[in-house]
Amino acid sequence: MKNNNLITPEGTNDLLFKECVMRRTVQKAVSEVFMERGYSEIITPGIEFLDVFNLNSRHFPQEELYKLVDRKGRLIVLRPESTMPIARVVATRLKEATLPLRLCYDQYAFNVSTQMRGRSDQICQAGIELIGSSDRITDFEVIETAAAVLEKCSTGDYSLEIGDIGYFKELMNQLSATDEDKETIRDFIEEKNYPALNDFLDTFGDNSITKALKMLPRLFGGEEVFEKASKLFSDEKTDAILSSLKELFKDIEKLGLKGRVTVDLGMVNKTDYYTGVILKGYMEGYGEPVISGGRYDKLISEFGYDVPATGFAVNVDAVAKIRLRNEKIAVREVEAIVFAEKGFEMKAVLHARKLRAEGMKVELGAFNDIDKVRKYAAEVKIEKIISVGENIKEI
Amino acid sequence: MSKPLRIALTKGRLEKDTVGLLESLGFDCTEVHEKGRKLILSIPDANLEVVLAKAADVITYVDRGVCDMGVVGKDTIMEMPGKFFEIVNLGFGKCKFALAGKKGVNFYGGFGVKTIATKYPNVARNFFEAKGMDVEIVKIEGSVELAPLLDLSDGIVDIVETGTTLRENGLEVKEDIAPIAARLIVNTVSMKMRQQEIEALVEKIEKKIAE
Structure with missing residues (x-):
């Protein structure tokens, strides 16, 4: 039998010396941002029952989960993310706690990634969850916190992007299509696959909804997006979502982020328990978002406790990787x-x-x-x- | 001028068609024509840097963000999907994925599990999975048409352009799977961080294609 005792599993690697120093530096910077805003750390187990991640609103694709079997034959997974385990804790041990709860974490997430693309299966993620209020101030808080992380951790250019999943959901509500077709449309919008989306929507006739959906993936950029969107489609609900998002957009610029905030109405994540404002953070030199999150007012109720919540996660490894490329680290030498x-x-x-x-x-x-x-x-x-x-x- | 946008082109026909398209937009592609052994070429007046690569690598480069954009066939995207935006159907490099088998034989006949030979195992698997059909897939690297002739498989899933090779070997298309053409793909972060430049180029391309 082939012996694998000298290598690590696909998608993992050992961090040495400066890599560790940088990882710790980023972790410390991020956790300071969280702590000074009143967040308290929680640590959840590395393994959880599969059921925690198998709710109505969010099914993790089986093939992306690392699975084990416990002594009683039940399926266990390596945690693929931290929000759902935290929702579980909130709905159980923290059910009687005074709201709002400000929780933060800094722990590994495991995903079986596409082979041979150089992606990690084990990612160090730090994040916050603000639980117990759906008032506007909490959207501000989460966005301001994300902006602070980007500001504190970036060495190059960065940008923060906001959207509101409610806009897409509202449009989809008005389209008469099967759930499967709706999922196809969502996929095309997420991939910004303009040609396929156009062809597919043509089969649903030519009306204001299909027109708006066709344009949805193109509705990203600066403030002009709101005007474009309001011209495309207008009813009471979508107008309310747009005007509230526009206000938010303008207010965030006051955080000193002018030119670094963008909006994307076509931001429609697959892993979808989001219900309102969503956000992503990008750093120059990394091909994926380094921050991602949003409002998820219905998720915790699936664990039996109906409280609104919002939050985000930072890919600490990605941030450390970018900075290692751009910075010299000064480690104190032995004298x-x-x-x-x-x-x-x-x-x-x-x-x-x-x-x-x-x-x-x-x-x-x-x-x-x-x-x-x-x-x-x-x-x-x-x-x-x-x-x-x-x-x-x-x- | 800002850092050039880096675009990965699939070597061969798609590369030529893309360069033709860029030239028709008025860009000077001399360096790409006279590339010699250089791997990264520049189109200065479009502020583009061209990387020539094999189809699958174009996807990897764009997926990972080392190239901002790429031109690649839908066939490769279907076989190895990744995370990127697929924003323009460039229209050239047209062909289709099809299921083919021996002429005159009912492919779906009988109760046995069918064997499919293909260079595109994921495309084949997804096609039959959508039908709820169990098949055995054999990955072939060279001439897939041989497999049914040698009775290695009941059918093949392959790219069909004119169908001449199929006809000459006594095979026929049983079912079309999907149309194929070249796509312009964009890295998800580049699309946001360099929106204006990318949209300006895409707009020109879309206009040209519509002509």
């Missing part, structure tokens, strides 16, 4: 090696301790032979060796 002469080991350990207390970064010489220690010091470029014997001297 001296403390070498112990034979029989003076404990004296050397204590001396090293003393130096550290004085603020030096020192390591112990790992060999009894001074020549070996000298050779090591030369290779890793540590200039100072302090020898500890009867006397303590720099050599």
Whole structure:
């Protein structure tokens, strides 16, 4: 049998040295943004019952889940994301807690990704969930927090994009089509597959709804989008959604994000428990969104507790990867090696301790032979060796 | 001028057709014609950088965002879907996916599980899955038409242009699966971060195609 003891599974890799420093740097920056806004961390198990992710509003495709079987034969999965486990916690242990709840997390998510595209199956995600209010201020809070993350973590250009899934859902409500056809339309809009969408919608006749749906994937960009949209289709509900989103859009620009906020009315995620304002964050030099989230007012009720909520997740690995490419990391170098002469080991350990207390970064010489220690010091470029014997001297 | 937009073209016919299209828009493609061994070529007046690649790689490059746009056949997109926007049907590179088998034989006849030979296992699987039909799929790299002749398979799923090869080997199209033509695809982040430049180019292309 082939032995795989020297490699890691597809879609995973070991992080070494600077990669770890950068990952921790990003994690720290993101968690500071969350903490100073009053978010409290929660950690959920890495494995969950499949049922947690198999609700009415969101079915994870089976082939994208890592599955195990527990002792009783029940299906367990490696958590593919953190929002649903947190919804589970909120609907159970936190059911009596005072609202709003501000929860944050920083943990791995696992997905079986397309083979051989260089994607990770294990992603470090940090995020927030703001639970218990559907008032407008909470949309602001989540967007402002996402903007703060982008601002704090970006070294290059970035942009924040908002949308409202309600607009699409409202249009779809008015289209008489089967659920399957609606799913096809949603797919085409998500992929911005203009030609296929046009052809498919032609079979539903030529009316204001199909016209609007045909244009939907093109409705992204700056403020002009709202005008275009209102010309295409207008009724009480969609008008209300548009005007509220437009206000939000204009207000966000005041966060100092002018030119960096865009709107996309054709943002219609597949993983769809969203019910209102949704958002995505992009950073220059990365081919996928680094932030994604939105309002999900009905999700927690599927766990038996009817509370509105909103939130987002940051792909920490992606942010760290971008920054590693653009930045030099300064890691404090070791200043001296403390070498112990034979029989003076404990004296050397204590001396090293003393130096550290004085603020030096020192390591112990790992060999009894001074020549070996000298050779090591030369290779890793540590200039100072302090020898500890009867006397303590720099050599 | 900003950083050029990078576009990956599928080597061969789609490359020539795309360059023709860009030239008809008035862009100077001299460097692409006289490429020599260079792998990244520039079309300065369109602020484009051209990368020539195999079809499947075009998808990978755009999917991963190392190229902003790509030109690739619908056949490749169907076989290896990814995350990108598929925004223009360029109209050239036209052909179709079809199910073919021996002439005069009812492909769907009998109760046995059918065997399908193909270079496109995902396309074949999706086609029969949609029909709720179990089939055995054999991946072939070369001339797929041989498989039914050698009785390796009951049918083939392949790209059909004129149908001449099929006819000359006593095969016929049993069912069309999907029409194929070249597509312009765009990375999801590029579409947002460089919207104006991409939309300006797409608009020109769409206008030209409509002519």
